[in-house]
Amino acid sequence: MNAPRLSKQVISLALVAPLLLFLIVFFALPLVTMMKSAVSDPVAARTLPATARSVSSWNRTSPPTVEMQAAFVADLRQISDDQLFGDLVRRLNSAKSGFRTLMPKTRKAALDTAGSIDLVALDKRWGDISYWQAVSVAASSKITDRNLLAAVDLQRDASGAIASVPADASANKAIMLRTFVMALTVTGACVLIGFPFAMIAASVDGWKRQLLLGAVLLPLWTSLLVRTAAWFILLQDRGLINSVLMQSGVTSSPIPLIFNRAGVIIAMTHVLLPFMVLPIFSVLIGIPKNLMPAAASLGAHPVRAFLNVLLPLGLRGVVSGSLLVFMSALGYYITPALIGGAKDQMISSVIAYYATGAANWGMAGALGLVLLAATMILYAIYLRLSSERETSP
Amino acid sequence: MNNPFIRLEEVSKSFGLLTVVEGLNLEIGKGEFISLLGPSGSGKTTILMMLAGFENPTSGAIWAGGKRIDSLPPHRRNMGVVFQNYALFPHMTVSQNVAFPLKMRSLPRAEVKERVGKALDMVQLGSLAERRPSQLSGGQQQRVALARALIFEPEVVLMDEPLGALDKQLREQMQLDIRDLHRRLKLTIVFVTHDQSEALTMSDRIAIFNRGKIEQIGKPSDIYDHPSTQFVAEFIGETNLVWGTVKSMEGGTARVQLPAGQQVLVETATDLGPNSKVCLSIRPERIKVGRREAAGNNITAAVSDIVYHGDHLRLIARSDGQSLIIKTDRSQPTLSIGDEVQLSFLSSDCWVVRP
Amino acid sequence: MSVLRFSKLIFGSATVFFLIAPLIAILPLAFTDSVFLNYPIPAYSTRWFVELFTAGVWQRSIINSLIIGCGTTVLATFLGTVGALGLRDKQLSLVLTTIKTVFLLPMVVPAVVLGVGMQLMFARYALTNTYLGVIIAHTVVAVPFVVVNVLAVLQGIDRRLEQAAASLGAAPVTVLKQVTLPLALPGIVSGAVFAFATSLDEVVLTLFVAGPNQRTLARQMFSTIRENISPAIAAAAFVFIVGTVLIAIVVNFSRGTKRAKEVR
Numbered sequence A: 001m002n003a004p005r006l007s008k009q010v011i012s013l014a015l016v017a018p019l020l021l022f023l024i025v026f027f028a029l030p031l032v033t034m035m036k037s038a039v040s041d042p043v044a045a046r047t048l049p050a051t052a053r054s055v056s057s058w059n060r061t062s063p064p065t066v067e068m069q070a071a072f073v074a075d076l077r078q079i080s081d082d083q084l085f086g087d088l089v090r091r092l093n094s095a096k097s098g099f100r101t102l103m104p105k106t107r108k109a110a111l112d113t114a115g116s117i118d119l120v121a122l123d124k125r126w127g128d129i130s131y132w133q134a135v136s137v138a139a140s141s142k143i144t145d146r147n148l149l150a151a152v153d154l155q156r157d158a159s160g161a162i163a164s165v166p167a168d169a170s171a172n173k174a175i176m177l178r179t180f181v182m183a184l185t186v187t188g189a190c191v192l193i194g195f196p197f198a199m200i201a202a203s204v205d206g207w208k209r210q211l212l213l214g215a216v217l218l219p220l221w222t223s224l225l226v227r228t229a230a231w232f233i234l235l236q237d238r239g240l241i242n243s244v245l246m247q248s249g250v251t252s253s254p255i256p257l258i259f260n261r262a263g264v265i266i267a268m269t270h271v272l273l274p275f276m277v278l279p280i281f282s283v284l285i286g287i288p289k290n291l292m293p294a295a296a297s298l299g300a301h302p303v304r305a306f307l308n309v310l311l312p313l314g315l316r317g318v319v320s321g322s323l324l325v326f327m328s329a330l331g332y333y334i335t336p337a338l339i340g341g342a343k344d345q346m347i348s349s350v351i352a353y354y355a356t357g358a359a360n361w362g363m364a365g366a367l368g369l370v371l372l373a374a375t376m377i378l379y380a381i382y383l384r385l386s387s388e389r390e391t392s393p
Numbered sequence B: 001m002n003n004p005f006i007r008l009e010e011v012s013k014s015f016g017l018l019t020v021v022e023g024l025n026l027e028i029g030k031g032e033f034i035s036l037l038g039p040s041g042s043g044k045t046t047i048l049m050m051l052a053g054f055e056n057p058t059s060g061a062i063w064a065g066g067k068r069i070d071s072l073p074p075h076r077r078n079m080g081v082v083f084q085n086y087a088l089f090p091h092m093t094v095s096q097n098v099a100f101p102l103k104m105r106s107l108p109r110a111e112v113k114e115r116v117g118k119a120l121d122m123v124q125l126g127s128l129a130e131r132r133p134s135q136l137s138g139g140q141q142q143r144v145a146l147a148r149a150l151i152f153e154p155e156v157v158l159m160d161e162p163l164g165a166l167d168k169q170l171r172e173q174m175q176l177d178i179r180d181l182h183r184r185l186k187l188t189i190v191f192v193t194h195d196q197s198e199a200l201t202m203s204d205r206i207a208i209f210n211r212g213k214i215e216q217i218g219k220p221s222d223i224y225d226h227p228s229t230q231f232v233a234e235f236i237g238e239t240n241l242v243w244g245t246v247k248s249m250e251g252g253t254a255r256v257q258l259p260a261g262q263q264v265l266v267e268t269a270t271d272l273g274p275n276s277k278v279c280l281s282i283r284p285e286r287i288k289v290g291r292r293e294a295a296g297n298n299i300t301a302a303v304s305d306i307v308y309h310g311d312h313l314r315l316i317a318r319s320d321g322q323s324l325i326i327k328t329d330r331s332q333p334t335l336s337i338g339d340e341v342q343l344s345f346l347s348s349d350c351w352v353v354r355p
Numbered sequence C: 001m002s003v004l005r006f007s008k009l010i011f012g013s014a015t016v017f018f019l020i021a022p023l024i025a026i027l028p029l030a031f032t033d034s035v036f037l038n039y040p041i042p043a044y045s046t047r048w049f050v051e052l053f054t055a056g057v058w059q060r061s062i063i064n065s066l067i068i069g070c071g072t073t074v075l076a077t078f079l080g081t082v083g084a085l086g087l088r089d090k091q092l093s094l095v096l097t098t099i100k101t102v103f104l105l106p107m108v109v110p111a112v113v114l115g116v117g118m119q120l121m122f123a124r125y126a127l128t129n130t131y132l133g134v135i136i137a138h139t140v141v142a143v144p145f146v147v148v149n150v151l152a153v154l155q156g157i158d159r160r161l162e163q164a165a166a167s168l169g170a171a172p173v174t175v176l177k178q179v180t181l182p183l184a185l186p187g188i189v190s191g192a193v194f195a196f197a198t199s200l201d202e203v204v205l206t207l208f209v210a211g212p213n214q215r216t217l218a219r220q221m222f223s224t225i226r227e228n229i230s231p232a233i234a235a236a237a238f239v240f241i242v243g244t245v246l247i248a249i250v251v252n253f254s255r256g257t258k259r260a261k262e263v264r
């Protein structure tokens, strides 16, 4: 490669650099930060350094040694920051409940007396080996798979093996399943409406096609919040739909349409339908106009021609459209948050709850990682399909 | 050439593994009209792009006016380029397009205006100065492109199939216009074309390209009458290629035996050893029908097809397994398929080509 | 009329109705006199528009949206246009082609996931609860639209136009200014419009990154719907929908006239 060609590439790179840098810092780095928060667990290792050292030689099955107890007490005496101590308690309590009361009590004793303390005498829970196991696991590593396991309703039991969490405490799997089912329902609804609609739009022309496409594009260009607000207003108990139904005597009391599954599905279908119609339409419109007459001239019945020619080609659009809709639906937040009830919240809402409501960044990060991975896999498939289409028309 | 104005010296160009131009040596004189002719993909455009500075040679050197220019950026080479699709700026009017090179040279406004007016008059477009390129016909756009490439009086004008998109009539008109401009303005023009008749009518010299190399370079009549290779003979015009074995050589004339046993006399400049295999090229219009030529070669053949072409007839005749095409005028006595005819051609119309 | 055509008509109309009717149905509610968003409308007034443009929170949020929207538009249009110029060459090395795919990722990554990450990271650099932070967050999701739009026009520009300009004596920067950018202008403008619209409509990242002082119109609408729905929402929606339709008409019209000019 000679110099001028190289310099062309250098110029290209220099032009791309600001954007690349911007996206690395403000797009990739936040995602990395989020992923790190899912696995990082520094608080116990930072606050209990001496304990970490002394438990490294412990086999985690024999009773706790005297040195370990002394190191633990020494560490407790070192913690001056109450907030940090709070973090530590929360961390330990999340591994084994009981620490919430045990820790303040122990710290108070450690600060009040100067010499060594018999912890088991202070509280008999310190005689229970599982508490020490929790302390040992927390203190000896700065990273953890706890959040990732919890995201899929798993945990490590006392011996460190992976096990399911008790049925009453498991919620995430249910939410993922719900998210999956809702996204699938919306995708299905979009296919059922979008495919025939795109076929109709491709089969007419002139103002009719303009009208049909305009009907798809106008919602697409309209603010998402406006569309959600519109559905909110329409679906209310005393909203337009219910008043029409009641006045026409179909029902005597309002049908619950809002804060439930049906409402969310309707609104999401409305919001995502354009993403189904447009890819199908663009595939259909790319089919040479004379293909259908050609099939007919070869003696194919219109229905046969449709089944053998148009349908298979259109299905490729359906696949891309479905991937797009499903991918978007998986990560949906606004519509379920505003129109759904507590039982219709999808994984995004749970992530938002962990992040803003509970300040549990570990869980927010872990669930975010699951959602991110699912989305990226779907996107990779989508890219694969669309690049295949480009190379083999 | 004594004092070439442009000189390409061992120029090669590769795109990755593909070598498009290989070891090219070419000299172009000042005021010369040279055409680059060759099949698609033979590297013509690439050579023009290297002259204009849009591509850099992989190796070799390019000189113009005594200076080495191959590392000079395009905007400092002072060469006018006319592209096949004209490349007029769609967001500027005709006069803005033509004024562009002068503005780039920061000429005073009054002078720009005056010279643009003159240039547009020269190509007879004065009345369309305020139109946009999209509002012009193909021929008009072509003339704007020409005016734009000439207005800054470049030393060299490079044209890449500038007439390719025009219909036949317009193309012939523009060929005359360009020749006229070339003479009046004493321009040096490098002209790339696909169209052999265009090259033959317009150029001082033609360079025939094949796979990135020059097959033959010379005056149009040289190329047509004395093609040096089989490729050139077939590429320029139509020809009959006949293989044979040299029997004897006397002075400038060789006696060649054709596969079926007939012997023909061939004038040639090169010395051919006896028993060497040669390829002969005979132009279809040089073969006479129904006449015996005392000084030339005579063959009897059977007419196997007759094709009517308006201004001439084309006969396909077979003689001992050898098929020949003959172009003949219409005054020939009526022939019909299967007739036996006498064919003759001069030994000077029979030319030895390298395979 | 055949059964097929009849069912096409019915299905097509029903779907158009489903798509458009919700947007039309809430328009009249913007003019209600009541505090409820119900039909029939008891009396008409413009009180909710007055509320929208004068009440403290709404007015503040509109101003914030304009500030953040303009900031995002400028930043995203600049970064996206410059980046697209670097990405346009079709014979780029593999690195840049891969980068091209990566540039579209912000459109794909779920907003909540990105929001969580941004909140965590921005907090470290004191960017949360600042205008700059919100503008940066919006730019991240807006910039792909600019890249896509500008790249599309750039790839439609005939390279020979730029080569012609260079052969006529224009230095590279002049070629950019006099030929490339004027020809790319439609794409740059539509990219900028997309960027502004994206910022205007962004809620999720705003929830995570903005503080009470940067509450945008979309964010304000979100909490109004969530906490106590009021007809001011319908008024805001009215403004949005009418604005969208107007822009669509203007864009279509200018494209139409441009095409007509070229044909002439």
Ligand SMILES: Nc1ncnc2c1ncn2[C@@H]1O[C@H](COP(=O)(O)OP(=O)(O)OP(=O)(O)O)[C@@H](O)[C@H]1O
Binding pocket: B015, B018, B020, B038, B039, B040, B041, B042, B043, B044, B045, B046, B047, B194
């Ligand atoms: N930028 C490039 N990258 C890779 N290959 C190229 C490039 N430009 C030209 N080529 C290849 O170089 C060869 C010669 O191309 P060139 O355009 O010079 O041919 P040409 O003689 O002008 O043909 P035509 O008569 O069809 O215009 C072709 O095989 C072409 O594919």
Ligand SMILES: [Mg+2]
Binding pocket: B044, B045, B046, B160
């Ligand atoms: Mg070419």
